[in-house]
Amino acid sequence: MNESKKALAYFQSGGPTAVINSSLYGVIEEAKKHPEIGDILGAKYGVEGLINNDFVDLRSIPEEKIKLLQQTPGAALGSSRHKVSEEKGDFKAIAQTVQKNNIGYLLVNGGNDSMDTCFKLAELSRKNGNDLKVIGIPKTIDNDLAETDHSVGFPSAARHVMNMVKMVVLDASAYKEGKVVLVEIMGRNAGWLTASTDLLSDNERPDLIYLPESPFDEEQLLRDVKEIYEKKRFCVIALSEGIPVHHEILTKKDPFGHSSLEGVSSSLAKLIKEKLGIGVRSMELSTPERADPAFVSLTDRKEAIRCGAFAVKEVTAGQSEKMVAIKRISSKPYRVSYGLVDLAKVANAVKEFPKEWIVSSKELSNEFKDYLTPLCSKGIKVSLDKNGIIKSLNLLK
């Protein structure tokens, strides 16, 4: 430990994204340029690393390995959904860790819930009168963080979702007598990711798109599916995990007597099969949505790195209780700037998909297309090992 300098600590929080480790890369590279920063500490397993004084010395990782963070899936430092609380003694433990490691700067890379944690840590520091500065780096595939044009990680997840749904549609359309296929996409509270499938062109798009923000009418859904299937002999439905289906559809008990582990797509698949007697398949795109390096958006990766670097610059300049936010200057050409917003405004807020952008269950508005297209248009190149597997860096080993 270097006593004359302040350490910078960083942790990852909540569900990973395909570019969360690119933000970590940006943090490390920028932090190395700052002589006022001593140790660069990566907390293991999110805030738990701070509670348990469990860190990776990020300065010690060789440069050629650090580069791999840009294509490493998952949270390279581990993550956590732990809610910090006074009763559990978390704040006391964290204060001890901060003092012990001479931490002056803390960066929290996460989504809505994590920004709440970030806010609490910043508040605590202020109340304790110590000079720990705390800044949040935005991250969520759900794109539901408030006060920023978009969330880092969303464009890459959108690229994954668009391309996977295209594959599913082409697969479904390959048979003369096809099926109804339900594709469940992440998003409990906001439908941005499911909405991205609206960018697909006519013969490769889902027939129906259901977001949590869409009105949901079971009878209307069945009528639509029937009509589409009779015309095309297949029907693909893209739906968010959080669509507001009637509670009873989801709460049926399974054969073991407890509530089903199934998602909404599986439940609706049964309903459609039962009511319409058509062949049905359901699938969840699942974990790869928040991890797939092959579909990382170049813009997203660059912004992830820049948000990380920007956070380092601002926190060392004395800023605190803020989150880095992206402001869009223009869409054509695509230009953005970076700024800071109050954590208090972001913590636990949800930016829903605008209802006025929902034209119908079959189509979204052109405003949405103009918003999304520049975020996703370019891909990246990944480097592979001898088995054809994407190389990565695991800092938890």
Next chain:
Amino acid sequence: MNESKKALAYFQSGGPTAVINSSLYGVIEEAKKHPEIGDILGAKYGVEGLINNDFVDLRSIPEEKIKLLQQTPGAALGSSRHKVSEEKGDFKAIAQTVQKNNIGYLLVNGGNDSMDTCFKLAELSRKNGNDLKVIGIPKTIDNDLAETDHSVGFPSAARHVMNMVKMVVLDASAYKEGKVVLVEIMGRNAGWLTASTDLLSDNERPDLIYLPESPFDEEQLLRDVKEIYEKKRFCVIALSEGIPVHHEILTKKDPFGHSSLEGVSSSLAKLIKEKLGIGVRSMELSTPERADPAFVSLTDRKEAIRCGAFAVKEVTAGQSEKMVAIKRISSKPYRVSYGLVDLAKVANAVKEFPKEWIVSSKELSNEFKDYLTPLCSKGIKVSLDKNGIIKSLNLLK
């Protein structure tokens, strides 16, 4: 129609692969070089196009579009699982189509079941005394075609599966208190695809690998999961859809009173949750396994194209009732040759994963690694549209 020349017809059959359209590309490019070939006809929806005299004129597609077949997911001409039968009048209808279009050469791009169709059509032609020559082009992600070193489409699917499972493992390992995650992979009769996850290195591989060819013992599975979870606090299981679980696990009725639509992973997830009381998630990699252009293997694509071209050369040279097969000359360096094998030996046969390559439920043999590595090591570059979506060619429009 050119009366002095014989037409070449081609159809796609069974489930698609990520490179089935690359074989179509190879067929078209090679066929154009043969002056003895008149029309180049793509049957729509597999053998149904032959029955219904429903074709795409493949000569009329511009070259820049044809190239896109190399990265087009799904079956660009449509596919079919229709079983040809005398009773339905299929053979009579096909004979009429052949005569009407002056078809002298027929290529069938498919897996085991499709090679049976291919064999029946070849037999029919011989018995009718007409000079239709029929050759099969091997294709299946399952790698279970007999008489060939490997099946075209398998290496790309294996690359997709390996990389997706790596993402799932990294995701699962990111939490201090993780879950048991079951990943279901295609393969009803053979476990080649699930086995591919054995190529992943120590911190990114599944803890348990179950193939249809593996012994399955419920008590052993539960003991293994418990032991692994207690040590690591997470556990990832890669399993084939066709693993031989006890019938009763799968046949429980769902809340609507009919058999569940669920796969084996979902059923086993419930079992593990019930018996061990640990958090469990299950997922199916599903359709993208047989479609993902982002993980196409360069070797697989080249071989797909060459198998298509080789079939054209052989069928115009008078060969019939054969399937193109790949023979491996050496693994280090990787070298293969192409030859023909009797359709009769391939039709409906299944090449299982060798039992002697299954070391335990935790590991496969080095022989398997040496077999698979050269098939998967290199990737391809894909071209994108302005929205970041992989470009493709749909011939069914």
